Amino acid sequence: xxxxxxDRYIHDRQLKCIEKMISADDIEKAKVLLAEDKLEExxxxxxxxxxxxxxxxxxxxxxxxxxxxxxGNHWKEAINNYTRAIELNPQxxxxxxKASCIEILDFFNKDMxxx
Numbered sequence: 166x167x168x169x170x171x172d173r174y175i176h177d178r179q180l181k182c183i184e185k186m187i188s189a190d191d192i193e194k195a196k197v198l199l200a201e202d203k204l205e206e207x208x209x210x211x212x213x214x215x216x217x218x219x220x221x222x223x224x225x226x227x228x229x230x231x232x233x234x235x236x237g238n239h240w241k242e243a244i245n246n247y248t249r250a251i252e253l254n255p256q257x258x259x260x261x262x263k264a265s266c267i268e269i270l271d272f273f274n275k276d277m278x279x280x
Contacts, residue, residue, distance in 0.1 A: 192225055204236060215249075224254035244263055
């Protein structure tokens with residue numbers, strides 16, 4: 166009985182490791198899709214990753230998803246995703262991207278008043 170429980174525990178841990186690898190592969194796949202300008206496919210994949218409650222790489226998924234929104238000129242959604250990534254991981258590169266988006270929007274808004 167105890168051996169079966171131990172085997173089950175090991176099996177469950179192995180599955181968790183496999184799931185993590187799949188998540189990392191999925192994030193890389195989303196990055197490739199973005200590089201190939203396949204925004205809809207990348208967003209579909211990223212939506213699944215951020216919906217996964219057990220995904221330890223969720224901060225990176227939000228960061229990449231923010232990049233996808235930014236590339237589609239959906240600034241509010243990009244900033245919201247960067248903010249979520251920062252909440253999950255304060256060391257995320259999303260902090261720099263969020264600041265960059267805000268700087269761009271400030272420039273666009275000021276420029277609009279000059280026309």
